[in-house]
Amino acid sequence: MISFELSPQQKQIKELVHWFAKHEIRPIAMEADRLGKVPDEWLNKVNKMGIHLNTSSFSGGGRTAKTGEKNGKKSEKEANRMAVIATEELAWGCPAITLSLPGAGLGGPPIQSSGTPEQKERFLSIFTKDEPRWGAYALTEPEAGSDVSGIRTTARKVDGGYVLNGQKIFITNGARASWTVVFATIDPNMGRAGHRAFVVEKGTPGFSCTRLVHKMGLRANETAELLFENCFVPQENLLGGEELYSTSGNKPSGFQVAMKTFDSTRPIVAAMAIGIARAAYEYTVDLVRKEYPKQGRLYYEAAELLAEAEQDIDAARLLTWEAAWKADIGQPNAMEAAICKAVAGKMALDVCSKCLELLGPIGLDGHLVEKLYRDVKVFDIFEGTQQIQRLVTARRLYAPYGVHV
Known part of the structure; x- marks a missing residue:
């Protein structure tokens, strides 16, 4: 049964990645957004630190999000769960910079799941500290x-x-x-x-x-x-x-290879949406506490909206953890991956919109929440739109009854 209590190793990785997001990513986020690129010197620096982003793991500093163990000892038991935990923290820092980190990115899962041993070695071994590669x-x-x-x-x-x-x-x-x-x-x-x-x-x-x-x-x-x-x-x-x-037996087509990739990457995208929503929520909570009269009507209305936002963030996170957990234990997770992607994408868009409204002029151009509001829209679109996620979910719900959607 899935446990929502983080293990000591998971907590350690979460804290490590949050520190990186807070002290290395967030300080350059607004300037990178303004310039339209992540500085090359920064990418070189994090690459030399051994930090790479793959959609099945986040690794850095001699540890890997696949396990939390030293020297990258591999245990597939927690690979996907740790990936979504780490990715949420990275996206809290900045989703655009997160996607720009060196590593195999979205190309990693299809090679990992469908590549020959020679292809895996040839294409996945290039990500080293020597120079940043993608x-x-x-x-x-x-x-x-x-x-x-x-x-x-x-x-x-x-x-x-x-x-x-x-x-x-x-x-x-x-x-x-x-x-x-x-x-x-x-x-x-x-x-x-x-x-x-x-x-x-x-x-x-x-x-x-x-x-x-x-x-x-x-x-x-x-x-x-x-x-x-x-x-x-x-x-x-x-x-x-x-x-x-091969057409014999149950051999997959390239389409099935692509769809299998989404089972791994949709929870990652959901985790990024959750990180964005959390960043907007936390920023707004801090400003509301400072700027709003503590006993005024506006304060209580804002508190109610923010409480609802926190509930929605937590609910999306648990759905995402479930999808990742099923992948880790080797169970089909296509429906859970579609559900968490659909819920998290819409939730993050709603939360950022609420936060922008609460902040008013404070949240306009040049402020973090305005940037997050622009960033978050695509998380409701790529890796499959809301409509596609509902279609994937419906097909799996009705398949046992012989109904084809």
Whole structure:
């Protein structure tokens, strides 16, 4: 049974990451937002500290969020739970900077779950203290966002590999990534069965970044548009190899590889939304206590709204922990991952909106809550919108009754 009491190791990691967020991330957050980038010297510094962000773990200082044990001893028992605990603290500091931390990022889970042993070693071993490096995950296209089954980037089989043609948009760290997990189809008429996943390395001929996207929120984080023009990808970069996509038995398609990734990353995104909401809530509580008359009507109205916000934050956190816990014990968690993502995204948007209203002119341009309000909107969209999460949930609720949604 899941326990909501943090173990000593979990508490230690939580405190360590919160210290990092408070003293290393928060002091540069507003300036990074204004400049639209995280300073290179800062990224070099944290990389030399051994701090990397992967969506299945947060590691730093000789310890890993997978276990809380020294020297990175791996125990999958708490990997996902520790990842969501750590990510909440990082996002409390700044979600854009969190997404900019060196590491495999969203590209890590598909390689970890579907890659061959050689691919895991080749692509996941590059994240060291020598220099900051990033991985990326490219699924979204201009005509395939929420409905990823409709991707149109093509992969044509040729001698020694595949040739990719197409476009990807809204790719986190896409321009600077050393490699990108790219989803394409060998035949659009095959639907999901035709999907394949490839690891495309930076500098591959025919693979380019066409532009960086200017955004309302998460301004400090790099978001890229990628183009593939007769881009040759060698056979050894087909994620999992040909055997993974065999039509015999219950072999997955690239679509299923992508969906499995979301089971790991949606709780991470939910945890980030919770961290944003908590940051806005705590900032607003402090200012309300200082600025509002203690016995006035406005004080009690504000206190009621903030109490409701705290309840919503706690509820979303428990849903997120449940989704992570099920992943850690090896149980299917697709429905729980969808639920926590849907609840946390909407909750964080509502909490930030309430906080902005309570602060009034104090919370306008140039203040933390205004920035968080801009940052939080995308957490209700990426990794699947509210509508997609409800669809995923409904399908799993009704499947035992033979009803197809």
